[in-house]
Amino acid sequence: MTIDQxxxxxxxxxxxxxxxxxxxxxxxxxxxxxGAQAEVISVSPGxxxxxLRLRGYTLTIARREAKKIICQEAKP
Amino acid sequence: MKxxxxxxxxxxxxxxxxxxxxxxxxxxxxxxxxxxxxxxGMLRGLTEVEVTDLPGTYSIHPxxxxxxxxxxxxxxxxxDAIVNVVDAxxxxxxxxxxxxxxxxxxxxxxxxxxxxxxxxxxxxIDVSALSVLLDMPVIPLTARTGEGIDALRQAIxxxxxxxxxxxxxxxxxxxxxxxxxxxxxxxDALLAKAVTQGRQTDALTARIDGVLLQTPLGLPxxxxxxxxxxxxxxxxxxxxxxxxxxxxITRAGRGAGAWMQRSAVSPWLHGLITEGLLAxxxxxxxxxxxxxxxxxxxxxxxxxxxxxxxxxxxxRPMRRFGLSGRAFIPLLLGFGCTVPAxxxxxxxxxxxxxxxxxxxxxxxxxxxxxxxYALLAQAFFPGFDGLVVxxxxxxxxxxxxxxxxxxxxWRHSGEAAPLLMELPAYRLPTVRSVVRGxxxxxxxxxxxxxxxxxxxxxxxxxxxxxxxxxAWTDEMSRSIxxxxxxxxxxxxxxxxxxxxxxxxxxxxxxxxxxxxISTLAVLVGPEGIPAMxxxxxxxxxxxxxxxxxxxxxAALSAMGESMGRxxxxxxxxxxxxxxxxxAAYLVYxxxxxxxxx
Numbered sequence: 001m002t003i004d005q006x007x008x009x010x011x012x013x014x015x016x017x018x019x020x021x022x023x024x025x026x027x028x029x030x031x032x033x034x035g036a037q038a039e040v041i042s043v044s045p046g047x048x049x050x051x052l053r054l055r056g057y058t059l060t061i062a063r064r065e066a067k068k069i070i071c072q073e074a075k076p
Numbered sequence: 077m078k079x080x081x082x083x084x085x086x087x088x089x090x091x092x093x094x095x096x097x098x099x100x101x102x103x104x105x106x107x108x109x110x111x112x113x114x115x116x117g118m119l120r121g122l123t124e125v126e127v128t129d130l131p132g133t134y135s136i137h138p139x140x141x142x143x144x145x146x147x148x149x150x151x152x153x154x155x156d157a158i159v160n161v162v163d164a165x166x167x168x169x170x171x172x173x174x175x176x177x178x179x180x181x182x183x184x185x186x187x188x189x190x191x192x193x194x195x196x197x198x199x200x201i202d203v204s205a206l207s208v209l210l211d212m213p214v215i216p217l218t219a220r221t222g223e224g225i226d227a228l229r230q231a232i233x234x235x236x237x238x239x240x241x242x243x244x245x246x247x248x249x250x251x252x253x254x255x256x257x258x259x260x261x262x263x264d265a266l267l268a269k270a271v272t273q274g275r276q277t278d279a280l281t282a283r284i285d286g287v288l289l290q291t292p293l294g295l296p297x298x299x300x301x302x303x304x305x306x307x308x309x310x311x312x313x314x315x316x317x318x319x320x321x322x323x324x325i326t327r328a329g330r331g332a333g334a335w336m337q338r339s340a341v342s343p344w345l346h347g348l349i350t351e352g353l354l355a356x357x358x359x360x361x362x363x364x365x366x367x368x369x370x371x372x373x374x375x376x377x378x379x380x381x382x383x384x385x386x387x388x389x390x391x392r393p394m395r396r397f398g399l400s401g402r403a404f405i406p407l408l409l410g411f412g413c414t415v416p417a418x419x420x421x422x423x424x425x426x427x428x429x430x431x432x433x434x435x436x437x438x439x440x441x442x443x444x445x446x447x448x449y450a451l452l453a454q455a456f457f458p459g460f461d462g463l464v465v466x467x468x469x470x471x472x473x474x475x476x477x478x479x480x481x482x483x484x485x486w487r488h489s490g491e492a493a494p495l496l497m498e499l500p501a502y503r504l505p506t507v508r509s510v511v512r513g514x515x516x517x518x519x520x521x522x523x524x525x526x527x528x529x530x531x532x533x534x535x536x537x538x539x540x541x542x543x544x545x546x547a548w549t550d551e552m553s554r555s556i557x558x559x560x561x562x563x564x565x566x567x568x569x570x571x572x573x574x575x576x577x578x579x580x581x582x583x584x585x586x587x588x589x590x591x592x593i594s595t596l597a598v599l600v601g602p603e604g605i606p607a608m609x610x611x612x613x614x615x616x617x618x619x620x621x622x623x624x625x626x627x628x629x630a631a632l633s634a635m636g637e638s639m640g641r642x643x644x645x646x647x648x649x650x651x652x653x654x655x656x657x658x659a660a661y662l663v664y665x666x667x668x669x670x671x672x673x
Contacts, residue, residue, distance in 0.1 A: 029135045033260040042290040046392035056166035062494035
């Protein structure tokens with residue numbers, strides 16, 4: 001699944017970031033690398049952007065970018 | 077002399093550390109992107125060391141304009157060592173940059189900042205193990221409280237004085253996805269050896285965000301906070317302070333006047349000092365409390381981390397206007413002063429959005445225009461003056477939204493860049509940093525009052541009393557100023573304020589907006605300002621014009637820089653003045669026809 005499909009409170013392990021170009025590399029440089037744990041904290045009113053917790057910090061990400069991040073849902 | 081550069085992620089407390097190291101105060105905020113250009117200071121206690129604070133970045137390979145500043149400075153050389161500041165509560169991401177810095181083969185000192193939060197979260201970091209694994213000195217510290225600063229100073233002193241030129245530094249190639257993955261694997265392995273994780277999240281931040289970001293209460297709470305800032309700046313507290321301050325200035329002015337009369341100072345000098353300096357600079361000075369409270373309120377929002385939440389909450393609504401939530405910060409700062417606001421624009425990614433945001437900044441009525449509003453609103457709408465000032469601010473915002481909408485429809489060139497931003501933990505600003513911030517802003521205000529504005533008032537007074545042939549005159553129409561304003565006044569007559577004094581004030585206002593009121597005070601006396609306008613409609617028209625016409629030169633220059641082209645600022649100046657003329661014309665005639673005012 002992709003990160004944008006996860007619900008608030010759901011956690012997942014990153015598998016890969018699809019696409020190329022500077023934004024994809026920047027996503028990886030900010031810590032979206034295979035194996036990293038990400039948790040969706042909340043979705044902004046209107047559904048975009050999303051609030052994630054990754055590698056010990058919180059960040060906002062647009063739904064469009066979240067769609068590119070493939071992850072494996074962690075079993076609760 | 078030794079030269080040290082401070083490098084780190086956005087929001088890792090780099091600027092706070094810079095202040096602690098140098099004792100210079102630079103504005104620090106709790107949202108990403110405070111340091112927009114490089115700033116330097118001397119290391120306190122070690123005069124032979126210069127420290128430069130570089131804008132925050134996640135990587136040597138820049139993604140935004142301000143990150144370019146850091147990337148370029150690192151590759152250009154000219155420094156002896158790098159102090160890499162890392163937020164110790166999220167080491168992995170910080171160490172990614174550390175690894176890149178190491179590739180530059182320059183000495184790196186790792187400053188582990190926010191150790192107080194690390195302890196509070198129950199985390200444990202084995203500093204000596206980390207130092208061995210990374211092969212660099214590691215100094216644990218808390219920049220906010222000053223803990224560990226001495227140790228860092230010692231480490232800086234020990235760093236060798238050996239500079240590399242740009243040619244000696246090989247820029248690392250842009251990494252592939254596989255290389256980034258490998259780097260993080262390496263970091264994870266290293267952290268497994270040196271760090272015991274605690275309770276991951278900051279409980280208080282999580283709880284506040286739970287309400288602010290996850291319930292519909294977020295936007296109303298945000299609006300309430302903004303209103304509290306406005307109430308702080310314009311409410312009873314501010315009025316009380318202003319009245320006290322006013323009385324002080326008046327008394328000082330009277331005292332100086334009486335003293336000059338007694339000691340028979342020449343009438344020429346007496347006039348220059350009382351009508352020029354005291355009336356002009358004094359009228360600006362009396363607004364110090366209001367402006368100080370407004371700026372302090374705005375910086376409290378920034379430093380506490382509330383501003384970053386506003387960016388997140390407002391992202392979606394602002395996209396309708398071709399902007400992203402990020403544009404909110406510069407726009408809000410614009411209510412203080414357009415210059416720092418334009419500098420904050422540089423932390424935004426996406427050229428199109430930077431351009432649009434910069435063009436909208438002048439619509440956010442800056443603090444220096446406030447004295448004009450307050451004075452005229454009080455004279456023409458006694459009892460409702462607060463409402464009138466609020467309406468002016470709202471008018472500016474509405475016009476800016478209209479312009480944003482038109483521009484994004486007209487130039488259908490894609491959306492604003494996606495929002496990818498770190499949300500910092502909430503931090504209570506320390507009393508020391510708030511007081512120091514106020515002190516600095518007061519200093520900045522006084523410097524302006526006694527430099528640009530003082531010069532402007534003296535020049536205005538001299539031009540008011542001299543003809544082109546430098547002969548003395550008491551008739552405004554024969555004076556230099558009268559002649560200059562006489563050319564401009566007919567252009568303003570259709571707006572209801574054709575008096576040459578008004579034209580002169582608007583001209584000097586382009587130098588600094590505070591000069592509008594000081595010029596009027598010099599020309600007609602502080603009490604005579606309301607009498608310049610024949611009708612309430614004319615006064616409102618004048619206020620509209622002041623709200624919208626060309627930004628001051630300092631603002632234009634900062635805007636030109638953030639837009640990347642100087643001449644765009646010139647277009648902005650003319651465009652803005654044209655909009656002001658149109659709006660004032662409309663306001664004057666509609667008010668006149670409807671006879672509502």
